[in-house]
Amino acid sequence: MGYDLVVVGAGVSGLVAGVRAAQAGRSVRVLEKLQQERYVCNSRLTTGVWHCCAMDLLSDPELLESRIMDVTGHYAQPDLARAIARDGLRSVRWMQQLGIRFMKGPFNYQSFMLSPPSLTPQGRQWEGRGGDVMLRTLETELIRHGGRILRGHRAMRLLKSGERVTGLQGETTDGEQFSINADAVIIADGGFQANPEMLRRSISANPEKIFQRNAGTGMGDGISMAQEAGAQVTDLRGFYGHVLSKDAFSNDKLWPYPYLDYIIGAGIVVDRHGDRFFDEGQGGVAMANAIAASQDPDGKIVLADDRIWKECGTQRLLSPNPTLLNNGATVHKADSIVELAGLCGIEPAKLQAMVDRYNALIKAGQGDQLTPARTTGKQSPYPVAIAPFYAIPACAGITYTMGGIAINDVSQALNADGSPLSGLYAVGCAAGGLEGGEKYGYVGGLVKSSVTGLRAAEHFLGELQA
Ligand SMILES: Cc1cc2nc3c(=O)[nH]c(=O)nc-3n(C[C@H](O)[C@H](O)[C@H](O)COP(=O)(O)OP(=O)(O)OC[C@H]3O[C@@H](n4cnc5c(N)ncnc54)[C@H](O)[C@@H]3O)c2cc1C
Numbered sequence: 053m054g055y056d057l058v059v060v061g062a063g064v065s066g067l068v069a070g071v072r073a074a075q076a077g078r079s080v081r082v083l084e085k086l087q088q089e090r091y092v093c094n095s096r097l098t099t100g101v102w103h104c105c106a107m108d109l110l111s112d113p114e115l116l117e118s119r120i121m122d123v124t125g126h127y128a129q130p131d132l133a134r135a136i137a138r139d140g141l142r143s144v145r146w147m148q149q150l151g152i153r154f155m156k157g158p159f160n161y162q163s164f165m166l167s168p169p170s171l172t173p174q175g176r177q178w179e180g181r182g183g184d185v186m187l188r189t190l191e192t193e194l195i196r197h198g199g200r201i202l203r204g205h206r207a208m209r210l211l212k213s214g215e216r217v218t219g220l221q222g223e224t225t226d227g228e229q230f231s232i233n234a235d236a237v238i239i240a241d242g243g244f245q246a247n248p249e250m251l252r253r254s255i256s257a258n259p260e261k262i263f264q265r266n267a268g269t270g271m272g273d274g275i276s277m278a279q280e281a282g283a284q285v286t287d288l289r290g291f292y293g294h295v296l297s298k299d300a301f302s303n304d305k306l307w308p309y310p311y312l313d314y315i316i317g318a319g320i321v322v323d324r325h326g327d328r329f330f331d332e333g334q335g336g337v338a339m340a341n342a343i344a345a346s347q348d349p350d351g352k353i354v355l356a357d358d359r360i361w362k363e364c365g366t367q368r369l370l371s372p373n374p375t376l377l378n379n380g381a382t383v384h385k386a387d388s389i390v391e392l393a394g395l396c397g398i399e400p401a402k403l404q405a406m407v408d409r410y411n412a413l414i415k416a417g418q419g420d421q422l423t424p425a426r427t428t429g430k431q432s433p434y435p436v437a438i439a440p441f442y443a444i445p446a447c448a449g450i451t452y453t454m455g456g457i458a459i460n461d462v463s464q465a466l467n468a469d470g471s472p473l474s475g476l477y478a479v480g481c482a483a484g485g486l487e488g489g490e491k492y493g494y495v496g497g498l499v500k501s502s503v504t505g506l507r508a509a510e511h512f513l514g515e516l517q518a
Contacts, residue, residue: 055079057512058220058234060207060274063095064183064498065480066240067190067201068143068505071150074197076513081232082194085206085269087225090184092267094242094452094481094497097308100166100182101157102144102498108161109140109499116140120486120495127489131461136486136495136503143502152189158369171369174305174379205230207273210237210281210476217281217475236475236512239465240505243453243481244272245291254288254455255341256448261349263300265293265308265449274482278457283465283473286484288455290492293340295321297372297381298350298445305379309370311336312446315356317431318364321446324351326398326406333419333427338492343448353396354446355407358438364431365442376444384443392441411435452497456484463508477512479504 057073059066062084070082084091102109104116105123116137120128144164148154157165166182178184191201204225211219211231219233244250246268251259279285294311297303313336321339323329323346330342343352356365365373376383386392393403410426413419414433419426426433457465457478464472480501487495 053081053230054233055081056235056516057238058083058232059238059240060220061240061242061482062091062187062191062201063093063240063242063480063501064186064190065482065501065505066238067187067194068147068502069238069240069477069479069509070199071190071193071197072506072509073512074194074199078513078516080194080199082199082201083205083207083222084201084203087204090179091203092178093269094267095187095501096178096183097176097267098166098183098498099170099308100186100498101162102140102154102164102502103161103496104136104140104499105495106161108163109144110163113137123491123495124487124489124493125491127491127493128487128495129485132459132486135461135507136499139503139506140499143499143506146506147186147502150189150193152186171309173370173375176308207277210277212281215474217473220277235516236477238477238479238508239274239278239457239482240479241270241274241482243270243456244275245270245450245453247271250275250288255291255450255453256344256349257347258349261447262344263296263307263447263449265296265451270452270481274478275456278465278476278478281473281476282467283476284458284468284470286455286458287488288453288484290341290454290488291344291450292337292452292454292487292494292497293448293450294336295340295343295354295446296449297376298447299381300447300449303380306376306381307449308451310372310375311449312354312372312444313339314364314367314431315360315372315444316354318360318434319354319356320407320410320436322353322355322398322403322406323348324353324398326393326403328406328410328422328424331424331427333429333431333433334491335429337494340448340450341492343446344450350447352446354444355392355436356442357434357436358440360434360436361442372444382445385440387439387441389441392443396443407436411437452481454484454488454492456482458485459483459504461507462511463504464511477508479508
């Protein structure tokens with residue numbers, strides 16, 4: 053088989069790239085390892101809010117760019133940050149032209165949320181919802197321009213001729229080997245969040261104790277293939293995710309929402325010994341990473357008092373209060389910290405002493421005296437002082453990994469020396485260099501996917517004309 057372009061993965065990033073190239077008359081095949089007509093990938097499960105670091109895509113691109121650098125603690129590659137900031141809106145407009153429908157989301161930075169919305173009070177609902185409709189619309193457009201998705205085709209290794217990637221090989225779900233030649237390959241396989249071995253190397257010594265808040269398809273094939281072909285891979289630490297009720301492991305109604313981030317922003321997180329272990333002020337994504345990286349990822353407990361439970365616990369849609377209770381999650385409630393400690397299996401006097409000291413320093417505005425320090429970065433801490441008190445056994449939920457194949461601003465995969473690896477691109481959650489760093493900076497999986505996908509295809513088309 054031979055085509056102008058072959059894309060690995062039929063999520064939003066791969067389909068955006070494939071459709072854009074097909075629109076320009078190129079022969080395109082998009083490989084999708086899953087066989088089902090409506091294969092369930094992250095793009096199908098997505099909530100569908102196109103944003104940039106929780107800022108509206110209608111914002112001034114310069115503001116968006118500086119926000120990306122700020123949120124990632126200057127970890128983001130500047131050229132990549134600029135590309136996302138400049139083309140986020142353009143990519144949405146391009147999708148709208150294909151007939152993909154967006155609506156305003158419930159919050160002011162959400163001018164573009166896929167329609168119909170997928171949020172549901174109990175677990176996941178994707179059929180006929182935003183992500184599902186988007187993928188089907190993209191596929192229809194692909195077919196209209198002569199392209200196709202090859203379902204049940206898993207890409208496994210890249211072919212090279214000299215320094216150039218010239219195609220790939222793989223296996224179908226029936227066990228047949230296949231080989232495809234192409235002028236370029238775009239890797240869009242969605243990250244490595246579902247691969248325990250890869251997670252063990254960079255995210256957590258206990259990957260089985262991290263909850264898979266995703267479709268379970270991202271096995272990191274793209275990273276492995278690209279590395280074997282000589283591509284550079286970024287720092288693989290860091291994932292986008294949230295802190296969830298630990299009961300999500302056994303209760304499907306408890307993911308992808310509600311997440312506990314807003315309670316954590318005002319409250320306290322302790323380990324099973326009653327000790328704080330990470331600054332709650334860093335936000336829910338950072339806390340999820342800290343829980344995953346800790347020795348004991350399934351031994352963490354979120355503490356709140358009545359004020360936090362009622363004020364912060366009810367923030368946002370599908371808030372923990374009352375969604376956790378409605379869906380059967382464990383929420384311990386007690387009239388005193390001592391009693392609460394007993395319910396959680398923590399030594400009561402120890403927890404009481406920790407909370408007393410914490411409250412005194414928070415009231416005095418001296419959170420920096422705590423170990424670890426309690427900053428007021430994203431949300432101000434409240435004293436945990438008003439009965440009744442609450443304790444929620446928690447876990448880290450991983451949505452997608454932030455690191456990946458190193459790319460430049462037109463999504464070309466890079467060699468170890470930083471030069472482009474001819475014929476190879478990486479897009480969406482397969483690509484690294486935008487999100488992560490010490491602050492676990494989250495920019496937005498969808499905007500990253502649509503912009504890198506569009507740019508990869510446009511660069512490829514430009515190369516053909518040159
Ligand atoms: C519950 C949930 C809510 C979310 N909400 C938001 C949100 O509101 N806003 C936001 O910005 N982001 C959100 N995200 C993240 C966003 O949806 C993802 O970042 C985005 O969809 C990723 O797209 P992708 O194309 O990179 O990967 P995916 O959608 O994961 O697609 C990759 C595809 O590649 C296929 N594949 C994998 N390996 C191979 C192989 N070897 N050969 C062939 N095919 C392969 C997979 O089966 C899959 O279909 C959410 C994610 C989830 C799970």
